[in-house]
Amino acid sequence: ATPAADEAGAAAVDEASARPAKAGLCVACHGQYGVSGLPGHPHIAGQDETYLRESMLRYRSGERPHAPMKAVVGGLSDADIAALARYYAQLPRDGLGPREKQ
Amino acid sequence: ATPAADEAGAAAVDEASARPAKAGLCVACHGQYGVSGLPGHPHIAGQDETYLRESMLRYRSGERPHAPMKAVVGGLSDADIAALARYYAQLPRDGLGPREKQ
Numbered sequence: 001a002t003p004a005a006d007e008a009g010a011a012a013v014d015e016a017s018a019r020p021a022k023a024g025l026c027v028a029c030h031g032q033y034g035v036s037g038l039p040g041h042p043h044i045a046g047q048d049e050t051y052l053r054e055s056m057l058r059y060r061s062g063e064r065p066h067a068p069m070k071a072v073v074g075g076l077s078d079a080d081i082a083a084l085a086r087y088y089a090q091l092p093r094d095g096l097g098p099r100e101k102q
Numbered sequence: 103a104t105p106a107a108d109e110a111g112a113a114a115v116d117e118a119s120a121r122p123a124k125a126g127l128c129v130a131c132h133g134q135y136g137v138s139g140l141p142g143h144p145h146i147a148g149q150d151e152t153y154l155r156e157s158m159l160r161y162r163s164g165e166r167p168h169a170p171m172k173a174v175v176g177g178l179s180d181a182d183i184a185a186l187a188r189y190y191a192q193l194p195r196d197g198l199g200p201r202e203k204q
Contacts, residue, residue: 039152046195050141064166093148093195 020083025072034088035095046093053085122185127174136190137197148195155187 026044030036034045044052058064060073060081073081091098128146132138136147146154160166162175162183175183193200 036150039150040156042150042153043148043195046145048138048141048144051144054142093145 018087020080020087022076022080022084023087026084026088029068030088031095033095033097034091035093043093043095044088045091045095047089049085049089052088053081056081056085120189122182122189124178124182124186125189128186128190131170132190133197135197135199136193137195145195145197146190147193147197149191151187151191154190155183158183158187 026034029038029041030044034047035043055064056069056073056076057078059066059069060076062070076084128136131140131143132146136149137145157166158171158175158178159180161168161171162178164172178186
């Protein structure tokens with residue numbers, strides 16, 4: 001790959017792994033890094049990105065009825081939702097959070 | 103722990119990790135061991151057991167509208183659903199399936 005492509009790739013990785021400001025909305029139920037400590041609340045770390053995005057869109061539209069999630073995502077934009085889905089999808093499934101880059 | 107408790111514990115682990123016959127219904131969308139290869143289909147390996155059980159119950163009742171999942175779980179009993187939830191919840195999140203017992 002050309003240096004420019006590497007740079008773009010690195011930026012994409014950093015950009016994807018950068019924690020969106022709105023991730024703070026998710027921590028109470030889904031844990032600091034996407035593994036929930038609360039029975040009945042799904043783990044979202046390492047979940048499928050499309051599934052996460054579509055779930056949040058369905059909560060927002062009400063197609064998937066869930067009052068607490070509607071309250072959280074109701075005010076989010078499509079871009080917010082896409083960024084949150086991308087961020088949580090790339091988190092390690094063990095819930096220990098992003099690894100330092102080697 | 104007493105030998106009897108150990109035995110019960112071991113049986114519980116074996117019983118929990120034994121693959122329910124009806125898990126075959128899940129593989130097409132959720133992968134051989136609960137990590138899906140299909141965008142938009144959630145990973146279920148290592149997911150929260152209560153969330154898995156409640157999701158399947160809601161698909162079955164229609165409270166959570168989803169035709170394909172309704173078709174799959176519509177004929178399952180509460181016991182079937184509980185066994186599937188327990189099985190997938192204890193699977194490793196990496197999707198490589200149960201480890202051989204040391």
